[in-house]
Amino acid sequence: MKKATAILGIDPAWTDAGSSGVALLRRAGKKWKRVAVASSYADFMKRAKLPGPEVHDNTFPGAENLLRAAKNLLNGLPVDLVCVDMPLSLVPITGRRSADNAILAIFGHWKCGTDSPTKKRPGFLAAKIRDQFKSRGFRLATTRMGAGTCPAIIEVYPHTALLSLLHAKERVPYKITKAAHYNPHMGPDAARDCVRSKWRRIGSALGEYISIPSHWEFPSRTSRVRQMKSYEDALDALICAWVGIQYLDGCISAHGGETGAIWTPPLFKLT
Numbered sequence: 001m002k003k004a005t006a007i008l009g010i011d012p013a014w015t016d017a018g019s020s021g022v023a024l025l026r027r028a029g030k031k032w033k034r035v036a037v038a039s040s041y042a043d044f045m046k047r048a049k050l051p052g053p054e055v056h057d058n059t060f061p062g063a064e065n066l067l068r069a070a071k072n073l074l075n076g077l078p079v080d081l082v083c084v085d086m087p088l089s090l091v092p093i094t095g096r097r098s099a100d101n102a103i104l105a106i107f108g109h110w111k112c113g114t115d116s117p118t119k120k121r122p123g124f125l126a127a128k129i130r131d132q133f134k135s136r137g138f139r140l141a142t143t144r145m146g147a148g149t150c151p152a153i154i155e156v157y158p159h160t161a162l163l164s165l166l167h168a169k170e171r172v173p174y175k176i177t178k179a180a181h182y183n184p185h186m187g188p189d190a191a192r193d194c195v196r197s198k199w200r201r202i203g204s205a206l207g208e209y210i211s212i213p214s215h216w217e218f219p220s221r222t223s224r225v226r227q228m229k230s231y232e233d234a235l236d237a238l239i240c241a242w243v244g245i246q247y248l249d250g251c252i253s254a255h256g257g258e259t260g261a262i263w264t265p266p267l268f269k270l271t
Helices: 041-048 063-073 098-110 124-134 158-166 176-182 188-206 225-249
Strands: 006-011 021-028 031-038 081-084 152-156 253-256 261-264
Touching: 006 063, 006 225, 021 041, 021 063, 021 225, 031 041, 031 225, 041 063, 063 124, 081 225, 098 158, 098 253, 098 261, 124 152, 152 225, 158 188, 158 225, 158 261, 176 188, 176 225, 188 225, 225 261
Parallel strands: 006 081, 081 152, 152 261
Antiparallel strands: 006 021, 021 031, 253 261
């Protein structure tokens, strides 16, 4: 079986009002190389420098366009694995799934339950992403598929992934829009500084697996919250791609059933 060489991580918005991140990795010896990390679909497509229709930041541009852009950025190499932080299923999603309940049962102690999907959120978008990637050869990986099977599209969850990556004792408070909630006793700047320190820790841990250029722009203390959120979206996509590395290495478990599963690394990294 051919060794997988490229991973596409996507942190998609569940609604048009949300924001999305995209990360592309290529195998480079013992580590993986960060080929591109973008804080929006539009930014990712622009990096590929391909002609085509205008892509709006939060509008899913279609699996074909994303894979075409990725292949161009990879100098002709195809993507082997797609990792998505969104509820995905082989059947219509109308509410909480067995995968969501399994994550809550196992990781609830670490405050890492999932948000409950509904018929409208993410609704048709989840089916669209699943079907479009399936039409291009990427099967949705459920408990019926073994880790490492490619090409495939897998559902991942950054919060449980960070428990493993950071050996965290509970859910990592790294969302910038929740900075005041995490630290109600602090002023806005100090609260955001706490979140930024978590980003640095996450980036350092990811650097053990992924070659991340030192010039990757880190938002300053004076950056607007919107700029910080853009960085966070890109970081989430990179975390999704890191889960893909664990999937390819077999250091992962599928939680759910035969119609859908959330792939999560073990609570502690395997050595």
